[in-house]
Amino acid sequence: MTISESQERARASRKDAGGARREELVQAAAECFDDLGYSATTVELIAARAQTSRPTFYAYFRSKDEILLALVDRVGAELEAAQSLEGMDTGDPREVIAATIHAYADAVFANGSLVSLFDAMAPVREDVAEIWDRTMRRTHRRxxxxxxxxxxxxxxxxxxxxxxxxILNDTIHHGAKRVARGSAAERERFIADQIRITERLVGFAPS
Incomplete structure (x- = not known):
């Protein structure tokens, strides 16, 4: 086995095992992309933000592109989870839809700049689109x-x-990005407006 093959196997093993260090690097990348943008972020900056070294970064990821895709996957999973709330199949539909809107908006608020980044990258980067478009299809289908x-x-x-x-998903997805950096009151008002709009378009019978 060559050194390169050995490194790849070790890296794959660390990925499968997860671990705090890998998550620290992913979170550091998220913060760097948020603060500086993707282009200006370097492996050295990610490692420094994670308070570790460049060799440690490469022990977990091959490149900045690979950690980007890990972030796309993580944020996509959070958006999908927002539409998998407990009690969806048995709860009151009006309450379920309101709770789902709140959960999805909160997931976008927590990742606003990253959601904007992935939306912009997906049309021009096939690797990002493969993950991000799959997430959007799943949330729409659910x-x-x-x-x-x-x-x-x-x-x-x-x-x-x-x-x-x-229409509803586009409205909440892109609208939540717009107010992600707003005040708590602005975000709550946005959610309340989305719930009222959805109730009208879904056409709930008067309670």
Whole structure:
């Protein structure tokens, strides 16, 4: 086995095992991309932010691109998790939708600059698009299936479920990016507005 092959196996083992050091590097990269942008961020800056060394960075990641993809995957998982709330299948639809909107917006607020970065990168970078577009498709599909399964006696969808979800998801996804750095009051007002808009478009029967 060559040195390079040995390094790759060790790196793959660390990735599978996870670990605090790897997460520290990923979080440091997130902060650097947020503060400086992707282009201006270097491996040296990520390592310094994580209070470790350049060789330690390369023990876990091959490059800045690889840690970028780890971040795309992490943020995508957080957005998907926001649409997998406990009780979705049995809870009151009005409450479930409101809670899901809140959870999704909070996930975008927590990762606002990264979400903007990945949205901009996906159309021009195939590796980013592979992960990011898959995340968007899954969130759209989950929301579509949920709306399609609602009792027609309790809702009156203004559009077919897939079309309605595209509009609603675009509104909350891009709107939440816009107010991510706003005050807590601005963010809460945005969420409240999104819930009211969604209730109107979904057409809940008067309570």
């Amino acid at each position: 929301y579509t299936n949920y709306l399609a399964a609602l009792d027609p006696g309790t809702v009156d969808l203004c559009l077919p479920p897939a079309e309605l979800v595209r």
